[in-house]
Amino acid sequence: MRHVVVVGNGMVGQRFVEALTARDASGEWRVTVLGEENRPAYDRVRLSALFDGSTPADLHLGDLPSGVDLRLGTAALAVDRAAKTVTTEAGVLAYDELVLATGSRAFVPPISGADLPGVFVYRTIDDLEAMREYAAGRSVGAVLGGGLLGLEAANALRLLGLATHVVEFAPRLMPLQVDEGGGAVLKNHVEGLGLTVHTGRACASLVGTEAGVTGLTFADGGAVDAEIVVIAAGIRPRDELGLGLPLGPRGGFLVDAFCRTEDPAVWAIGECAALSLDGADGRTYGLVAPGYAMAEVVADRLVGGDAAMTTPDTSTKLKLLGVDVASFGAADGPLDVVYHDGAHGLYAKLWLSDDAKVLLGGVLVGDASAYPTLRASLGGPLPGPPLALLAGDSAATPLTLPGSAQVCSCNAVTKDAIVDAIKGGAADVPAVKACTRAGTTCGSCVPMLKQLLNECGVVQSKALCEHFDHTRQELFDIIRVRGVRTFSELITGFGRGRGCDICKPVVASILASLTNGYVLDGEQAALQDTNDHFLANIQKDGTYSVVPRIPGGEITPEKLIVIGEVARDFGLYTKITGGQRIDLFGATVEQLPQIWRRLVDAGFESGHAYGKALRTVKSCVGSTWCRYGVQDSVGLAVALELRYRGLRAPHKIKSAVSGCARECAEARGKDFGIIATETGWNLYVGGNGGFRPRHADLLVSDVSTEDLIRTIDRFLMYYIRTADRLQRTSSWLEGLDGGLDHLRDVVYHDSLGLGAELDAAMAAHVESYADEWAATLDDEERLSRFVSFVNAPGVPDPSISFETERGQRVPARSVPVLITGRPS
Amino acid sequence: MTAPVLTETVVCPLHRIEIERGVAALVGGEPVAIFRTFTGDLYALDNVDPFSGASVLSRGIVGTRGDAPTVASPLFKQAFDLRTGDCLDAPGVRVRTWRVRVRDGMVCVGTPE
Numbered sequence: 001m002r003h004v005v006v007v008g009n010g011m012v013g014q015r016f017v018e019a020l021t022a023r024d025a026s027g028e029w030r031v032t033v034l035g036e037e038n039r040p041a042y043d044r045v046r047l048s049a050l051f052d053g054s055t056p057a058d059l060h061l062g063d064l065p066s067g068v069d070l071r072l073g074t075a076a077l078a079v080d081r082a083a084k085t086v087t088t089e090a091g092v093l094a095y096d097e098l099v100l101a102t103g104s105r106a107f108v109p110p111i112s113g114a115d116l117p118g119v120f121v122y123r124t125i126d127d128l129e130a131m132r133e134y135a136a137g138r139s140v141g142a143v144l145g146g147g148l149l150g151l152e153a154a155n156a157l158r159l160l161g162l163a164t165h166v167v168e169f170a171p172r173l174m175p176l177q178v179d180e181g182g183g184a185v186l187k188n189h190v191e192g193l194g195l196t197v198h199t200g201r202a203c204a205s206l207v208g209t210e211a212g213v214t215g216l217t218f219a220d221g222g223a224v225d226a227e228i229v230v231i232a233a234g235i236r237p238r239d240e241l242g243l244g245l246p247l248g249p250r251g252g253f254l255v256d257a258f259c260r261t262e263d264p265a266v267w268a269i270g271e272c273a274a275l276s277l278d279g280a281d282g283r284t285y286g287l288v289a290p291g292y293a294m295a296e297v298v299a300d301r302l303v304g305g306d307a308a309m310t311t312p313d314t315s316t317k318l319k320l321l322g323v324d325v326a327s328f329g330a331a332d333g334p335l336d337v338v339y340h341d342g343a344h345g346l347y348a349k350l351w352l353s354d355d356a357k358v359l360l361g362g363v364l365v366g367d368a369s370a371y372p373t374l375r376a377s378l379g380g381p382l383p384g385p386p387l388a389l390l391a392g393d394s395a396a397t398p399l400t401l402p403g404s405a406q407v408c409s410c411n412a413v414t415k416d417a418i419v420d421a422i423k424g425g426a427a428d429v430p431a432v433k434a435c436t437r438a439g440t441t442c443g444s445c446v447p448m449l450k451q452l453l454n455e456c457g458v459v460q461s462k463a464l465c466e467h468f469d470h471t472r473q474e475l476f477d478i479i480r481v482r483g484v485r486t487f488s489e490l491i492t493g494f495g496r497g498r499g500c501d502i503c504k505p506v507v508a509s510i511l512a513s514l515t516n517g518y519v520l521d522g523e524q525a526a527l528q529d530t531n532d533h534f535l536a537n538i539q540k541d542g543t544y545s546v547v548p549r550i551p552g553g554e555i556t557p558e559k560l561i562v563i564g565e566v567a568r569d570f571g572l573y574t575k576i577t578g579g580q581r582i583d584l585f586g587a588t589v590e591q592l593p594q595i596w597r598r599l600v601d602a603g604f605e606s607g608h609a610y611g612k613a614l615r616t617v618k619s620c621v622g623s624t625w626c627r628y629g630v631q632d633s634v635g636l637a638v639a640l641e642l643r644y645r646g647l648r649a650p651h652k653i654k655s656a657v658s659g660c661a662r663e664c665a666e667a668r669g670k671d672f673g674i675i676a677t678e679t680g681w682n683l684y685v686g687g688n689g690g691f692r693p694r695h696a697d698l699l700v701s702d703v704s705t706e707d708l709i710r711t712i713d714r715f716l717m718y719y720i721r722t723a724d725r726l727q728r729t730s731s732w733l734e735g736l737d738g739g740l741d742h743l744r745d746v747v748y749h750d751s752l753g754l755g756a757e758l759d760a761a762m763a764a765h766v767e768s769y770a771d772e773w774a775a776t777l778d779d780e781e782r783l784s785r786f787v788s789f790v791n792a793p794g795v796p797d798p799s800i801s802f803e804t805e806r807g808q809r810v811p812a813r814s815v816p817v818l819i820t821g822r823p824s
Numbered sequence: 825m826t827a828p829v830l831t832e833t834v835v836c837p838l839h840r841i842e843i844e845r846g847v848a849a850l851v852g853g854e855p856v857a858i859f860r861t862f863t864g865d866l867y868a869l870d871n872v873d874p875f876s877g878a879s880v881l882s883r884g885i886v887g888t889r890g891d892a893p894t895v896a897s898p899l900f901k902q903a904f905d906l907r908t909g910d911c912l913d914a915p916g917v918r919v920r921t922w923r924v925r926v927r928d929g930m931v932c933v934g935t936p937e
Binding site: 466467488497498500501503504505523525526527528529530533534540541542784785788789790791792795798799800 | 834841842844848861862876877878879883884888890893901
């Protein structure tokens with residue numbers, strides 16, 4: 001077995017190990033990773049999310065493959081290339097191959113005062129946590145640097161509640177990414193948020209006392225007060241290990257197209273590498289995509305492959321201070337097209353070849369929706385007239401791109417690879433993501449994935465079924481806006497035929513969500529699936545199961561006894577469910593009202609186990625009993641379950657509340673899960689178990705109970721309004737344009753102004769909730785449908801028979817199944 | 825040659841069958857599903873779903889596929905043509921149809937066709 005030592009456990013080092021492990025099928029390589037920081041690799045691109053609700057744990061990139069020896073808090077101190085060893089404080093490690101992935105450090109310009117307390121750099125989680133702590137109670141801050149990192153730092157100070165100055169030496173913000181026109185538009189946006197921008201000015205010194213920084217002076221005279229200063233003036237490669245290897249002109253280990261240094265056993269990848277292609281000077285890249293590409297190249301080389309770097313794609317798209325900014329390709333060219341709408345803060349510029357046929361590069365500020373199409377068109381013909389492209393209304397589709405065009409630059413996935421995956425059966429965005437990795441890093445190409453699916457004809461006309469040409473969301477809007485109240489009205493006006501088992505339950509669910517009346521009244525009765533029709537869950541033998549609601553999983557002994565007695569008296573098979581309640585199986589339709597009469601009398605309500613609706617809010621026992629609990633998780637779970645009981649949705653909804661970070665309620669496996677913090681609650685959304693398990697994503701953190709409930713209200717209502725039929729929150733979220741950030745904008749920051757409407761919709765639900773089973777038992781007409789045979793009430797269905805297994809009644813195995821299998 | 829014996833079982837008043845739903849009845853000891861469509865037509869099929877063996881077809885959703893009035897099995901959702909009993913999702917599979925009519929406001933089921 002050969003040994004590769006990786007120096008550095010950042011994003012690129014991590015990607016290298018994953019790539020090598022994936023390729024090393026024969027297990028040739030033993031891997032040791034040295035990480036200087038005390039925490040495992042995290043998503044540095046999303047560092048600023050720490051100021052917007054995320055925790056360090058949310059940035060964690062996932063565990064390394066098993067068998068990898070990860071040594072955290074262990075810096076490489078020296079390398080002996082002749083002996084092929086690395087020295088750490090703990091000892092000496094021999095290597096066969098050495099991969100340097102040491103990354104960058106923040107550049108601190110040589111100005112006086114840079115070592116004062118209160119002066120920070122913006123590079124690691126520890127930097128940000130120290131910054132947050134120091135900022136508490138202070139009111140003015142400044143950032144040196146108006147580039148990408150500087151604007152991120154400025155946003156952080158703003159979110160911490162500080163009046164913020166941004167100082168940039170260049171004449172415009174983000175000088176590396178945008179031109180003058182774009183810089184001006186960007187500056188307007190930033191100033192509109194209340195920040196003070198000083199472009200074209202150099203900071204001469206930081207001033208203060210031993211107690212801390214108090215301000216800064218400019219080289220051209222003048223000064224501003226600042227109680228905290230963040231230096232974001234660029235990064236420098238971490239090449240101080242030296243090793244006696246040649247470096248690039250601006251630092252970084254000089255490497256060839258295989259990412260190999262002068263020493264054939266030493267490789268360098270990511271921000272510490274100065275990549276020299278075709279004899280050019282070595283150049284470093286401060287973006288993650290080129291780093292990932294280098295990681296893949298070295299991994300391939302180590303298993304005998306012949307991968308090599310091509311000129312890295314430095315295209316970027318980001319959202320800074322709420323402004324979309326994108327740049328791609330060259331920043332110059334013979335021809336340019338400019339689109340400038342100062343009133344709306346939009347700016348775009350494209351560079352074209354002298355015949356105007358080849359796209360060379362461009363800049364977008366204010367609206368970057370054209371970015372995926374434009375970036376993929378680089379070096380090729382424009383897929384449409386330039387201004388139409390920029391205005392975002394062109395007929396341009398990915399199919400007009402060449403097959404070799406890179407649709408996902410983060411993971412180097414071409415259009416061909418995506419089209420192949422689609423032809424191979426990937427039928428939706430999540431499947432394409434899983435198959436190709438496209439769209440899994442920054443997500444900016446997700447709209448293109450959708451278009452490609454459409455263009456390939458896999459998707460699926462958006463028609464719900466043969467009776468409606470609409471999606472569920474469109475039907476929802478039609479019903480809501482036109483005030484449609486019956487299925488007949490809807491299908492006469494907007495569909496054809498008389499419906500089917502697909503569209504009828506969808507319409508029933510929408511009507512229930514919007515009107516919240518009794519689901520079996522009038523024509524609505526004919527729309528319901530048998531489960532909703534009999535308010536119970538049909539089983540394989542045609543009997544039903546009964547699940548009373550047990551909010552939060554909390555139940556008194558008396559109620560538990562009632563369930564036991566009912567199960568015993570009706571001979572029902574009894575099982576504890578995963579949602580902390582009890583399922584009673586084997587009831588015939590005529591037994592259902594009798595069973596529920598006793599349950600309702602004992603204070604039980606429908607558990608909606610039969611509906612596409614809220615199921616349970618599971619909980620751990622929380623601070624009431626648990627010595628670790630920090631909040632009353634059971635109390636919150638009960639309150640949430642009672643609030644959302646009976647809420648009809650595109651699919652079932654599950655939830656859980658954990659009373660501390662130990663997460664015993666498994667909240668992150670739920671559609672919405674809540675985990676207690678010392679001072680409030682973290683809300684996670686979009687998780688599920690099932691066929692394709694997914695952990696929920698952090699939506700907001702450390703919020704009060706009131707904020708939490710309002711956010712969940714809006715999340716649920718937004719999901720109910722916009723999801724497809726039978727789409728769980730997980731795939732809804734994955735397919736949502738703009739993903740989690742968009743969702744947070746809508747439900748937490750109210751960016752679409754929908755908040756009041758969603759709040760009102762939920763208030764109406766809570767107000768009008770009534771237990772369906774109590775309502776059924778009170779009405780002879782409603783009860784009359786609970787017979788096996790309409791001409792022989794009281795005669796049970798002779799086809800149902802039972803046998804006994806482990807002391808309980810189960811369906812007889814001898815039930816003849818005439819045909820097995822199901823149509824596809 | 826003996827003429828077929830025509831028997832009829834009175835099942836229930838017509839209003840007991842909701843529009844676009846079904847009921848089950850015992851006819852000569854056999855479970856039969858009787859459906860009432862939007863246009864007011866009545867159809868009757870075997871109640872036993874051939875895919876599951878469960879006596880459940882009467883509890884399916886009634887609708888249309890193209891011109892055919894249908895019921896979808898509540899277990900695995902295969903659609904059956906109410907006019908012929910043919911399964912529209914699995915060629916060759918069918919259930920029997922039964923004669924059904926309304927007489928004096930009562931639904932009467934005859935024999936299998």
